[in-house]
Amino acid sequence: MAIGVIDNCAEQVGKEADMSNFRFHCPVKIVSGEHALDKLPGEFKQLGAKRILIVTDAGVAKAGLLDLVQETFDASELGICGIYDRVPPDSPLSAILEIVALYQQNNCDSLLAIGGGSAIDTAKAVKIKLADPAIDLMNFKAVLRMVKPTCPLIVIPTTAGTGSEVTSAAVISDPEKGIKLSLITPAMPPNTAIIDPRMTATLPPRLTASTGMDALTHAVEACLGTQKNPISDAVAGQAIALIAENLVEAVAHGLNLKARLGMANAATLAGIAFSNSMVTMVHALGHSLGAVCHVPHGDAMAICLPDALEFNIDTVGDSLAELLLPMVGPGIYLQTPPQKRAARFIQAIRDLRAKLNELSGLPISLKDAGVRDDQLQAVADLSPSDGAAYYNRKKFTAAEALSVLRKM
16 A cells, blocks of 8 residues: 655544645646557657666566567667566565666666556655665655655556555565565656556456455545545545446456456546545554455455444444445435435445455455454554554544454
8 A cells, every 4th residue: 555645644633634725636647548558658758768677577577468568669769678577566675776776787767667566666666766876765754855856757557456656655665674664755656657458457356356445445545534635535436436337347357448447547546536635444454464464455455444434434424425326326325315325335345345255256354364363463453553544533442443353
């Protein structure tokens, strides 16, 4: 999960959202469509780039997606001067430093990241390190203060979930020291995001479901926290509508490019929304499940979302009631009494999860994800101190977190 720039964290903790005073920022140019890749050379030319280094992972290369990208440069004078295709999960510092060295050895002048959140976050960190070689990437405050010009970066997401293509943060790790940080700086976002459904068409059903639930959680939580605002609400609402319309179809029929494009656009919209309004308790629990039990992030979101919303319904019920409309459409929304719309929205999420479980095996309980009862207390103890918890309008304790986890 990537989080946007925190301007007024301390003032917002424990307060209601102030819808009359807010900031909204999305500096990333978005090029979307079934043949968006064709625009790639022109986008690099506009940025003054000539020598491009590709940053990706082995799965992207194995799926043949690099071939699609390289074909777009065949009639261009631009050159791909190197390919780093070994990005592992969690964007480790060692890979970032290897890519910096490769970039310099090949006299590159720009970056192209192709992949999920790890590949994109890695490329973001690379451009920060290239701009200021002396910077310590594991020093949050140093990265936040980084203001030097960075090289052009274009990203092509191959999953529809993280939203990293439009956020101001990158999650990187130093496994040797056991450190994992979400680095935030206004210099972090890519210049351009290319959203092409062909790049997500090979994603297996199970991962399509998991990343789709990650995007849904981003969109839902963007409408609930202390930094929610009218613009992020509007963007997140459209993301929810697109997910409700396209996620099941994308899981069931992965080669349906209309559904794939709908999900890719939804993930990007959700990323724009939550990077401005932040995420809340669902992510606090999910991060802690990842840290203690190594549950994949999208799976954790799918498991945590309904029960965490039910815990918060007394505080965010009005917002949840509004989200029923994009989730189920006007028919069911109008047929549902206003006082029951929040609960009906949560039930719609449960129904969606059940369908995804049926189609792909997506885990919908902690038991399904291999979490043991004796791990729950450690997860609960971590959750209230997670950064996302600060934006939850209803403050919660470790005991309350444990109670919610036991319901999962």
